[in-house]
Amino acid sequence: MALEGFQPYLVVAGSASISFSKNGLGISKAAVAKLCNSRFVRVLIDAKGKRLAIQVCEEDDPMATPFAKSEKPEGIRWNTKDLNQTILNMTGWTFDDGNPCYRVDGVYVDDEDGPALIFDLNTAQLQA
Numbered sequence: 001m002a003l004e005g006f007q008p009y010l011v012v013a014g015s016a017s018i019s020f021s022k023n024g025l026g027i028s029k030a031a032v033a034k035l036c037n038s039r040f041v042r043v044l045i046d047a048k049g050k051r052l053a054i055q056v057c058e059e060d061d062p063m064a065t066p067f068a069k070s071e072k073p074e075g076i077r078w079n080t081k082d083l084n085q086t087i088l089n090m091t092g093w094t095f096d097d098g099n100p101c102y103r104v105d106g107v108y109v110d111d112e113d114g115p116a117l118i119f120d121l122n123t124a125q126l127q128a
Helices: 029-034 081-091
Strands: 017-021 024-027 040-046 051-056 076-078 101-111 114-120 125-127
Touching: 017 029, 024 081, 029 101, 029 114, 040 081, 051 101
Parallel strands: none
Antiparallel strands: 017 024, 017 101, 024 076, 040 051, 051 114, 101 114, 101 125
16 A cells, blocks of 8 residues: 555644743644644643643543633633743743743654643743
8 A cells, every 4th residue: 555654644834832921821723733632631741851741631531621622723722820830930931021922832742641742941932
């Protein structure tokens, strides 16, 4: 078979990224698509390495967080002060008039526990 070894690839405009602002965390449409438009994910934090991961999980996972609500991928906004404060404490970032938003591109991994995006917060880009 000519296509043996190939897997379908969903093409979505933009990059799989997250953006942090003083109001919360934005997850791009491409990131949602990469995570299979999953209804639930778990958030994992590597404080020492300053990384955040979002991994697909089942609803019955004790750490399940509601994620995609639509049949089609669309951007998601989490207005969670606790997660924001955790990220600020880890990174030393500030949100003021001069630093409105930090953007981080994700790396897709197909982990044995489920697909995930890993975001290295050390590579954040300041957005005006």
